[in-house]
Amino acid sequence: MAALDIKLKVDASGLSCPLPIVRTAQAMKTVASGDLVEVIATDPGSVKDFDAWSKSTGNALVEQDAANGKFRFVLRRK
Amino acid sequence: MTVLAEAPAAEEALDGAVKTRKLVIVDYSGELEKTWATMILASTAGAMEMDVTVFVTFWGLQSFVKDRKRITGENWMQKMMSFMQRPGVSHRPLSKMNFMGMGPWMMFKLAKKYNVSKPKELLEMAQALGVNFVPCQMTMDMFGLKREDLIDGMAEPAGAATALQLMTDADSTLFI
Numbered sequence: 677m678a679a680l681d682i683k684l685k686v687d688a689s690g691l692s693c694p695l696p697i698v699r700t701a702q703a704m705k706t707v708a709s710g711d712l713v714e715v716i717a718t719d720p721g722s723v724k725d726f727d728a729w730s731k732s733t734g735n736a737l738v739e740q741d742a743a744n745g746k747f748r749f750v751l752r753r754k
Numbered sequence: 755m756t757v758l759a760e761a762p763a764a765e766e767a768l769d770g771a772v773k774t775r776k777l778v779i780v781d782y783s784g785e786l787e788k789t790w791a792t793m794i795l796a797s798t799a800g801a802m803e804m805d806v807t808v809f810v811t812f813w814g815l816q817s818f819v820k821d822r823k824r825i826t827g828e829n830w831m832q833k834m835m836s837f838m839q840r841p842g843v844s845h846r847p848l849s850k851m852n853f854m855g856m857g858p859w860m861m862f863k864l865a866k867k868y869n870v871s872k873p874k875e876l877l878e879m880a881q882a883l884g885v886n887f888v889p890c891q892m893t894m895d896m897f898g899l900k901r902e903d904l905i906d907g908m909a910e911p912a913g914a915a916t917a918l919q920l921m922t923d924a925d926s927t928l929f930i
């Protein structure tokens with residue numbers, strides 16, 4: 677996995693729906709177009725939700741993985 | 755670490771401009787569980803960069819009276835109505851298992867335990883994300899509610915024609 681230039685990290689661990697998405701949307705507004713934001717969530721529903729959010733907003737989901745009950749998403753601001 | 759998806763479509767998704775979708779929610783009921791649903795969907799739709807309008811009418815408007823207001827209205831009937839059902843987003847009763855407020859108290863305890871945001875917090879997030887809340891003028895008149903009784907940041911009051919125009923123009927409408 678190539679090292680990514682992450683501009684901002686959002687820790688949404690422990691938060692329930694819809695907070696991981698809402699916090700990410702708020703964080704996304706603070707970075708420039710093309711910047712990468714990394715989100716860590718523990719809500720299993722966030723896997724489908726981030727996919728839907730990415731498709732709906734056009735902010736690309738560039739990387740996604742899961743380990744030990746933590747879900748990681750890397751998104752690029754459109 | 756297991757890679758679940760490489761997201762190959764991500765770059766293509768950026769090419770075509772994403773259409774801004776319009777959502778209208780008619781917030782009609784003032785009960786806790788329905789207010790919760792309204793606030794979850796409104797804040798998430800705001801996060802999804804949708805153009806969101808929540809038309810707040812009838813019992814729903816009770817959720818938009820400032821929490822600290824106890825008695826509202828101009829005549830004794832309006833004052834009695836507000837006395838019998840405490841207004842404010844933090845004072846919503848459950849439609850079932852309310853038990854004189856024991857039900858909502860337990861719901862909030864559970865919400866805290868499972869890190870679920872309360873309707874008030876979700877409402878503030880929705881407002882910060884640009885969700886438009888439109889109070890119904892007729893409801894305000896009938897319950898004797900003034901603009902200063904309602905939370906800050908709401909749009910100009912409007913009527914049924916505005917609500918219908920918004921609904922027919924929207925991609926999706928929910929009546930909650």
